[in-house]
Amino acid sequence: MSEIKIDTRVFSENKQSEKSVVKVRVEDFSAHYGAKTVLHNITTEFIENEITAIIGPSGCGKSTFIRSINRLHELTRGAGVTGKIYIDGHDIYHPDANPVLVRRKIGMVFQKPNPFPNMSIYDNVIAGLKLQGVSDREKLDEIVETTLSKVGLYDEVSDDLHRKKGTDLSGGQQQRLCIARAIAVKPEVVLMDEPTASLDPSSTLIIEDLMKDLSQEYTVIAVTHNMQQGARVSHKTMFFYNGKLIEAGPTRKIFENPENPLTEQYITGRFG
Amino acid sequence: MVRREFVRKLEEIRSILLELLGNVEEMVNQLFASIESPNNLVEDSSKLDTKVRSRTKDLLDLCTEVVTLQQPMATDIRLIISSIRIITDIERSVRDSLHIVEIAPSLKTLSKYVKLFEDTKVVLLSMIDVLKESLKSNNSSILLELSEKDEIIDKFYDTMNNSIREDIKENPDNALELVDLMMAVRRIERIADHLCNIAEKIYYLQTAEIRRIA
Amino acid sequence: MSEVEDVNPFKNVAPNLRRRFFKDKIMFGVTGFSLILILLPILGILFQVFYNGIIGFTFEVFTEAGGSPLNPHTGLQHAMMGTFYVSLIASFIGIPLGILVGIYLEYYGKGFFADILRVGIDSMVAIPTIITGIVVFTLVVLSMGSFSILAGGIALAFIMIPIIAKTTEEMLRLVPSIYDEAGYALGLSESKTATSIVIPLASKGIASGVLLAFARIVGETAPLLFTAFFSQSVPENILDVSATLTVLIYQYGISPFEAWNRLAWVAAFLLMLLNLSVIFITRIFFGTKHSHTEPSIRKRLKQLILKSTQEEKGGKGE
Numbered sequence: 001m002s003e004i005k006i007d008t009r010v011f012s013e014n015k016q017s018e019k020s021v022v023k024v025r026v027e028d029f030s031a032h033y034g035a036k037t038v039l040h041n042i043t044t045e046f047i048e049n050e051i052t053a054i055i056g057p058s059g060c061g062k063s064t065f066i067r068s069i070n071r072l073h074e075l076t077r078g079a080g081v082t083g084k085i086y087i088d089g090h091d092i093y094h095p096d097a098n099p100v101l102v103r104r105k106i107g108m109v110f111q112k113p114n115p116f117p118n119m120s121i122y123d124n125v126i127a128g129l130k131l132q133g134v135s136d137r138e139k140l141d142e143i144v145e146t147t148l149s150k151v152g153l154y155d156e157v158s159d160d161l162h163r164k165k166g167t168d169l170s171g172g173q174q175q176r177l178c179i180a181r182a183i184a185v186k187p188e189v190v191l192m193d194e195p196t197a198s199l200d201p202s203s204t205l206i207i208e209d210l211m212k213d214l215s216q217e218y219t220v221i222a223v224t225h226n227m228q229q230g231a232r233v234s235h236k237t238m239f240f241y242n243g244k245l246i247e248a249g250p251t252r253k254i255f256e257n258p259e260n261p262l263t264e265q266y267i268t269g270r271f272g
Numbered sequence: 273m274v275r276r277e278f279v280r281k282l283e284e285i286r287s288i289l290l291e292l293l294g295n296v297e298e299m300v301n302q303l304f305a306s307i308e309s310p311n312n313l314v315e316d317s318s319k320l321d322t323k324v325r326s327r328t329k330d331l332l333d334l335c336t337e338v339v340t341l342q343q344p345m346a347t348d349i350r351l352i353i354s355s356i357r358i359i360t361d362i363e364r365s366v367r368d369s370l371h372i373v374e375i376a377p378s379l380k381t382l383s384k385y386v387k388l389f390e391d392t393k394v395v396l397l398s399m400i401d402v403l404k405e406s407l408k409s410n411n412s413s414i415l416l417e418l419s420e421k422d423e424i425i426d427k428f429y430d431t432m433n434n435s436i437r438e439d440i441k442e443n444p445d446n447a448l449e450l451v452d453l454m455m456a457v458r459r460i461e462r463i464a465d466h467l468c469n470i471a472e473k474i475y476y477l478q479t480a481e482i483r484r485i486a
Numbered sequence: 487m488s489e490v491e492d493v494n495p496f497k498n499v500a501p502n503l504r505r506r507f508f509k510d511k512i513m514f515g516v517t518g519f520s521l522i523l524i525l526l527p528i529l530g531i532l533f534q535v536f537y538n539g540i541i542g543f544t545f546e547v548f549t550e551a552g553g554s555p556l557n558p559h560t561g562l563q564h565a566m567m568g569t570f571y572v573s574l575i576a577s578f579i580g581i582p583l584g585i586l587v588g589i590y591l592e593y594y595g596k597g598f599f600a601d602i603l604r605v606g607i608d609s610m611v612a613i614p615t616i617i618t619g620i621v622v623f624t625l626v627v628l629s630m631g632s633f634s635i636l637a638g639g640i641a642l643a644f645i646m647i648p649i650i651a652k653t654t655e656e657m658l659r660l661v662p663s664i665y666d667e668a669g670y671a672l673g674l675s676e677s678k679t680a681t682s683i684v685i686p687l688a689s690k691g692i693a694s695g696v697l698l699a700f701a702r703i704v705g706e707t708a709p710l711l712f713t714a715f716f717s718q719s720v721p722e723n724i725l726d727v728s729a730t731l732t733v734l735i736y737q738y739g740i741s742p743f744e745a746w747n748r749l750a751w752v753a754a755f756l757l758m759l760l761n762l763s764v765i766f767i768t769r770i771f772f773g774t775k776h777s778h779t780e781p782s783i784r785k786r787l788k789q790l791i792l793k794s795t796q797e798e799k800g801g802k803g804e
Binding site: 255257270 | 350
């Protein structure tokens, strides 16, 4: 593999005309499972209110990377990290930092929709809030209506909020419910781990549109196995390979004329 | 895990482009041959023109298929875009050559211009060579080389123009033929321009940059 | 080839396939036969118990306690009360402790101590219950100076706890980790995720584990032999000795008295009914690991039972 030195920090194209605030900054970050290192010295940043797509072949570390951002990675036995990740300037891996509070600022949507099966739609949406102690019924009602509207589910389920269980919905609806649940706690960053991987094509497109809407309010970081989806949806793209960040840049640049030949080979499908 | 079928189609696109450039080369040869000695090459040139048109249609079909079915990215999509645009320049070059061949029998070429036309033909053919080589392997100085050669053609055009004007003044009876000759020279200059355009598109293919030859 | 359409497409196929189909039929025959072989004695037992229980049944069984074997009007009230109290005490102690231990093992069971605990519990599940009885006898009966229902309940609790702990741990483990992760990702602490998300999801499984453990201890005999001991009269309080259905079956069953033998059969019958109904209810409400094969029957029975109970309450609900 060639040793082309690429500046993998991502800068907005027009620093003067746009307000590009760095929301998440990753500094020399590595992660491992036991003795096996799966992420090597990642340094990069994510800009506020942008969608960043993370692409790369299977096993390249992209899931581990985003699960490190909300400190979910360390919950596995033997998992550990080195390096720093800053959100709004605060080091989330600081020894005094409370991982639970870190995770409240970050929402996550998983590959397989996972609404709680024993809770109604209503209860699913407010699960994060209720279990943190919010109990004002009116406030909760309002939040349910707002978030379900944002994800385009409200009209479809408004009659069955309490009657239907989270799992009584179709796959695409369940995933939107999970997104509603994640944004109900008002996070600042939303992580998505292959959010449409288990959905049919039309649900996929609905969720892609939703992702674009979400970026108005949140900073979205999405791992995707589907390159075309990454190209359709994101402002910035990062290409991972074998645990290293090979190239990061504006999505058009990465897909039209990437710097690194490895990136080009992956994007043009010369290897999987 | 290479996309074999896809890569094969991309290679086919490149080879058709080379083939078409070869056809342009042939037409240029016929063009100058018909100016030198008024033999009747019109039939051959017509056939070549038809063949080129059919081949450019094949190329267009292939490009459309690849875009629709294969979602090409990066260099691959630039190849498609460039090919579609190069088709136009190739067709025009062939058309221009054909016109010259068609009017060649009625041209009056004086022996004093023979050397000039020879040199010009060499330059034009070398321009096509550069284009063909650039398609096979990256050539970062393609714009520079073609720009230089185009300047030579421009000089040829200016020289011929002035000379023919003088001739018309001196020999007004040959005016019509000389005017035809002037038109032919203009078309030759236009062929050089088309070749420069093709160079710009090949440059874009290699670098994703859009730059123009002055 | 032949003009007649060969109906059996496998007739002309390689002998290999034919041999395999034959083997298949043999397997089916052998396993079917073993099934019948096993069912016969089970059905035989059931039949015996039901038959003898029903013909020996009188209503006095419910109204009268024990007494002289020559008195034809004694009943089983004392034993029923005994079994009731002893199981109640065992449940009070055993169910919460068992569930808590199960939760501990699943959530905090990472260190050395937890591994030892797990081994201990695994062995406790397999301890012969008579040993549990003798231990409780030594610890409780001897120090208290008398046999008692309390001691019996404690002995049964000792048996219940490891069973419930194991099934609780198992059921918690069966909850897919995607729900755990969803909880953590929402910013819930590990304990909050456990109590509000995982445990509720495992509750059906845990409940069925509890019910089955209950059915198990209701049928225990050995430990009660030297803890609750025996008596012919209804117990006055939990410090009193008492008869239990299981011990009574032994005592009355081997006695030479016909009246007592009859009561033993009735006791066996009642015990069997109790056992079967607990298992039946567990199946209906909680299903089994293979419950996808019986949902229609389950659903209908469940609706039936729920409807009848709702009608009694006066039609509350939908």
